[in-house]
Amino acid sequence: MAALLETRGLKAFYGSTQVLYGVDLAVAEGGVTALLGANGAGKTTLLRALCAMARREGTVLLDGKPFNPRQAEDAARCGVAHVPDGRGTFLGLTVEQNLRLGAYLRKDRDGVAKDLDRAFSYFPRLEERRQQQAGTLSGGEQQMLAISRALMLRPRLLLLDEPSFGLAPLVVKGIFDILRAINRDEGVSMLMVEQNASLALALADHAYLIETGRVVIGGAAAALRADESIRRVYLGY
Amino acid sequence: MAALIHQILSGLAMGSIYACVALAVVMIYQATHLVNFAQGEMAMFSTYIAWALINAGVPYWGAFFLTIIFSFVLGMAIERLIIRQFDGAPVLTVVIVFIGLLVIINSLAGFLFSYTIKSFDSPFPETMSFGRGYISPHELGSIGVVLVVLALVYAFFRFTPLGLAMRAAAQNPVSARLVGIRVHRMLAIGWGLAAAIGAVAGMMAAPIVYLDPNMMLGILLYGFAAALLGGIDNPWGAALGGFIVGVLENVAGAYLVGEEIKLTVALAIIIGVLVAKPSGLFSRAIVTRV
Ligand SMILES: Nc1ncnc2c1ncn2[C@@H]1O[C@H](COP(=O)(O)OP(=O)(O)OP(=O)(O)O)[C@@H](O)[C@H]1O
Numbered sequence: 053m054a055a056l057l058e059t060r061g062l063k064a065f066y067g068s069t070q071v072l073y074g075v076d077l078a079v080a081e082g083g084v085t086a087l088l089g090a091n092g093a094g095k096t097t098l099l100r101a102l103c104a105m106a107r108r109e110g111t112v113l114l115d116g117k118p119f120n121p122r123q124a125e126d127a128a129r130c131g132v133a134h135v136p137d138g139r140g141t142f143l144g145l146t147v148e149q150n151l152r153l154g155a156y157l158r159k160d161r162d163g164v165a166k167d168l169d170r171a172f173s174y175f176p177r178l179e180e181r182r183q184q185q186a187g188t189l190s191g192g193e194q195q196m197l198a199i200s201r202a203l204m205l206r207p208r209l210l211l212l213d214e215p216s217f218g219l220a221p222l223v224v225k226g227i228f229d230i231l232r233a234i235n236r237d238e239g240v241s242m243l244m245v246e247q248n249a250s251l252a253l254a255l256a257d258h259a260y261l262i263e264t265g266r267v268v269i270g271g272a273a274a275a276l277r278a279d280e281s282i283r284r285v286y287l288g289y
Numbered sequence: 290m291a292a293l294i295h296q297i298l299s300g301l302a303m304g305s306i307y308a309c310v311a312l313a314v315v316m317i318y319q320a321t322h323l324v325n326f327a328q329g330e331m332a333m334f335s336t337y338i339a340w341a342l343i344n345a346g347v348p349y350w351g352a353f354f355l356t357i358i359f360s361f362v363l364g365m366a367i368e369r370l371i372i373r374q375f376d377g378a379p380v381l382t383v384v385i386v387f388i389g390l391l392v393i394i395n396s397l398a399g400f401l402f403s404y405t406i407k408s409f410d411s412p413f414p415e416t417m418s419f420g421r422g423y424i425s426p427h428e429l430g431s432i433g434v435v436l437v438v439l440a441l442v443y444a445f446f447r448f449t450p451l452g453l454a455m456r457a458a459a460q461n462p463v464s465a466r467l468v469g470i471r472v473h474r475m476l477a478i479g480w481g482l483a484a485a486i487g488a489v490a491g492m493m494a495a496p497i498v499y500l501d502p503n504m505m506l507g508i509l510l511y512g513f514a515a516a517l518l519g520g521i522d523n524p525w526g527a528a529l530g531g532f533i534v535g536v537l538e539n540v541a542g543a544y545l546v547g548e549e550i551k552l553t554v555a556l557a558i559i560i561g562v563l564v565a566k567p568s569g570l571f572s573r574a575i576v577t578r579v
C-alpha cells in the first residue's frame with residue numbers, strides 16, 4: 053500500500069518548547085494508523101502540527117507531495133479533516149448547522165444533502181436531535197457529531213484525537229464500529245490518537261507508540277497486539 | 290394620554306437609532322469579546338460622507354446606499370489595517386487602540402468638515418396626513434428604515450451560509466478553521482457590517498441631533514446601555530434594549546425629572562435592571578451539558 057500521509061523527522065514546538073523530536077510515521081492509502089502513548093507524550097501536538105495549529109519542522113507528505121498548510125483552514129482545503137481534542141463542536145449552533153458547516157468548502161449541494169442523510173443513517177440519534185443546540189447533547193452524541201461533521205468534508209484523511217475520551221464502553225464500541233464501516237466502505241484513511249490501546253489496535257493496520265516526543269515502537273498493528281511484552285510494558289493490558 | 294403616546298413613539302424613534310448602535314457593538318463583541326469604543330465615531334464619519342455626497346448633488350437614497358457601501362469598506366479596512374495588528378494583545382492595549390481610533394476619527398472629521406454644526410436633511414416629507422401630534426414623518430421613517438435593516442441582518446445570519454460561517458467563526462474560531470472557514474476574513478466582514486449598520490444610525494440620527502463631530506457621543510453611551518440592558522451576548526436582545534432605552538429616556542424626560550437629568554434616570558433604571566439580572570434582560574447563555 054502506498055502512503056497517503058508520511059512524516060519524516062517531524063518536530064513540533066509551542067513557542068520555544070519542543071514537544072516532538074523527529075517523528076517518522078505513515079498512514080497507508082485507505083488504512084488506519086493508531087498513535088498510542090502516555091499522557092503528555094505529544095500525540096495531540098502531532099495532529100496539531102499536521103494542521104498548522106502548532107509550529108513544526110521536518111517533512112510532511114500528503115499523497116507524496118509536500119503538505120505544508122500555512123493556516124489550519126488550508127488543511128481542510130487539502131482534504132484533511134480533524135476531530136480535535138475536546139471535540140470542538142459549535143455548542144451554540146444546532147446539530148444540522150454543525151453538519152452543514154462541516155461541508156462549508158463543498159459546492160455540490162446535492163452531494164451535501166446526501167451526506168447529511170448518510171451521517172444520520174450512521175448516527176440516528178443525531179437525526180432525532182437535528183434542530184437541537186449542540187451544547188445540549190451528551191458527550192457521546194457530541195463525539196458522534198464531531199465525527200460526522202468531519203466526514204461532511206468528504207475527507208481523504210481523518211485525524212481523530214481520542215474518539216473514546218470520556219465515553220461509556222458501549223458508546224465507544226458503537227463509535228468504533230462505525231469508524232470501521234466508514235473506513236471499509238468509503239475508503240477514508242485515518243490517523244487515530246487513542247488511550248484505549250486494545251480497541252485502537254483492533255481497528256488499525258499500523259500503530260506507533262510515542263514517548264516524550266519520539267516513536268519507541270512502530271509497525272503492523274497485529275504485531276504489536278501479538279507481542280506480549282510490548283502489551284504488558286507499554287500498553288498495560 | 291396623547292402626550293404620553295407621543296413621548297413613547299418618539300422614544301421608539303430614538304430607540305431605533307440606539308438599537309443599530311447596540312447591534313453593531315454586540316456583533317463585534319461576539320466575535321472578539323471587545324467593545325469598540327470607536328463605533329460611534331465611525332458612524333459619525335460615515336454620516337459626513339453622506340452629507341458630502343448629498344451636497345455634491347447625489348440624490349438622498351443614492352447617497353444613503355453609497356455611504357453604506359463606503360462604511361462597509363471602511364470597517365473592513367480598519368480591521369485589516371489596524372485592529373489585526375493587535376491580535377492577541379492584552380485587552381487594555383486594544384482598548385487604548387479603540388480610544389485612539391475614536392480621537393483620530395473625531396479630529397479627522399473636524400479637520401475635514403470643521404466643527405461647526407451642520408443641518409442634515411431628512412429623506413422623509415416634512416408633514417404627513419396622519420399621526421399629527423403623535424409622531425413626525427422622520428421619526429416614523431427612521432423606525433421603518435431600522436426595522437428593515439434589522440430584518441436584513443437577521444435573515445443574513447439565519448439563512449445564508451456566509452452568515453452561518455460568521456457565527457461559527459465567532460463562537461469557536463479553532464473549529465471554524467478546521468472546517469475551512471477563513472476566520473480573519475469573517476472578522477473583517479463583521480467589522481464591515483457593524484460599520485454599515487452604524488452608518489444607518491448616524492444618517493437617521495443626524496436630522497434630529499444635527500451633524501457635528503461629537504454627534505454620536507451621547508448616542509454611543511445609550512447604545513452601550515442598550516447592549517448591556519438587552520444582553521451583550523444576544524444581538525436581538527441588544528436591539529430590543531435600544532428601543533427600551535429610547536422610550537425610557539423620553540418618558541423619564543417628560544414626566545419624571547425633566548430634560549436635564551433624564552440621562553441619569555435612564556441609566557439608573559438600567560443599572561437597577563443589571564443588578565437584578567447581570568447578564569441583561571435577554572441574555573442567552575448557551576445551554577451546556579458537559
Ligand atoms: N498550548 C500549549 N502550550 C505549551 N505547551 C503545550 C501546549 N499544549 C501542550 N503542551 C505540552 O506539550 C506536551 C505534549 O502535549 P500533548 O497535548 O500533545 O500530549 P498528549 O500526548 O496529547 O497527551 P494526552 O494523552 O494527555 O492528551 C505536554 O508536555 C504539554 O504540557
Ligand SMILES: [Mg+2]
Binds near residue numbers: 096
Ligand atoms: Mg491529547
